[in-house]
Amino acid sequence: MSGKNYAGEVSMSLILHDYWRSGASYRVRIGLNLKGLAYTQVSHDLRLNAQNAPEFVNLSPQALVPTLETPKAVLTQSLAILEWLDETYPTPALLPQDPDARAMVRSMCALIACDIHPLHNLRVLKTLERDFDARQTQLDMWAQGWIIAGFKALETLVRRHGDGFSFGSQITMVECFLIPQLNSARRFKTDLSPYETLLAVESKALSLRAVQKAHPDQQPDADKPI
Numbered sequence: 001m002s003g004k005n006y007a008g009e010v011s012m013s014l015i016l017h018d019y020w021r022s023g024a025s026y027r028v029r030i031g032l033n034l035k036g037l038a039y040t041q042v043s044h045d046l047r048l049n050a051q052n053a054p055e056f057v058n059l060s061p062q063a064l065v066p067t068l069e070t071p072k073a074v075l076t077q078s079l080a081i082l083e084w085l086d087e088t089y090p091t092p093a094l095l096p097q098d099p100d101a102r103a104m105v106r107s108m109c110a111l112i113a114c115d116i117h118p119l120h121n122l123r124v125l126k127t128l129e130r131d132f133d134a135r136q137t138q139l140d141m142w143a144q145g146w147i148i149a150g151f152k153a154l155e156t157l158v159r160r161h162g163d164g165f166s167f168g169s170q171i172t173m174v175e176c177f178l179i180p181q182l183n184s185a186r187r188f189k190t191d192l193s194p195y196e197t198l199l200a201v202e203s204k205a206l207s208l209r210a211v212q213k214a215h216p217d218q219q220p221d222a223d224k225p226i
């Protein structure tokens with residue numbers, strides 16, 4: 001299987017295992033679209049626990065989406081996938097060239113990927129519900145707490161380092177993480193009004209077709225608005 005990118009070049013065959021509502025998959029869709037790559041989507045309905053089907057676990061032992069099949073490997077973890085994309089398809093770059101700038105961009109990505117999102121991932125929320133009798137309002141409060149802690153720091157960092165986008169004046173890997181995280185924050189009814197810099201970056205990023213096309217509602221498996 002192969003596809004054509006926006007420039008009309010034939011790209012290698014890429015299969016993205018994802019789910020429309022998955023924030024981590026949304027990150028990779030933004031990256032793939034920014035690179036102008038064609039890819040085939042295989043949906044795994046997380047509400048039906050499809051990620052734990054033996055066939056998928058065999059392919060992707062952590063039973064999480066996104067998982068990207070390339071001609072040579074099965075890649076997991078959105079951060080690793082986006083780094084692979086940037087190394088394999090360097091233009092347009094998702095990471096700056098300068099080592100200090102690269103470290104700062106990676107640090108902002110990790111703030112979301114490591115210190116916010118894992119705390120409100122589906123399996124964590126299911127555990128809170130099943131083992132600790134947490135109700136939806138408590139789950140929302142739990143998620144909001146971690147989102148707010150991360151966004152407070154990120155708002156400061158983006159004010160310091162951003163210039164239209166989160167880092168400088170060009171879209172970078174940070175937006176691959178920020179846009180889905182803002183979307184999740186709304187699902188957990190987080191008050192986003194204190195994060196005006198993050199919201200300004202979001203509206204700039206959402207003006208790009210590549211980012212719009214990655215939105216959950218635009219996916220073939222989307223069945224209702226979030």
Ligand SMILES: N[C@@H](CCC(=O)N[C@@H](CS)C(=O)NCC(=O)O)C(=O)O
Nearest residue numbers: 022023024064065077078121122123
């Ligand atoms: N750290 C992983 C997180 C992946 C992840 O948590 N994916 C979620 C959807 S956003 C998932 O597959 N959840 C299934 C579950 O919790 O059982 C990454 O960045 O790719």
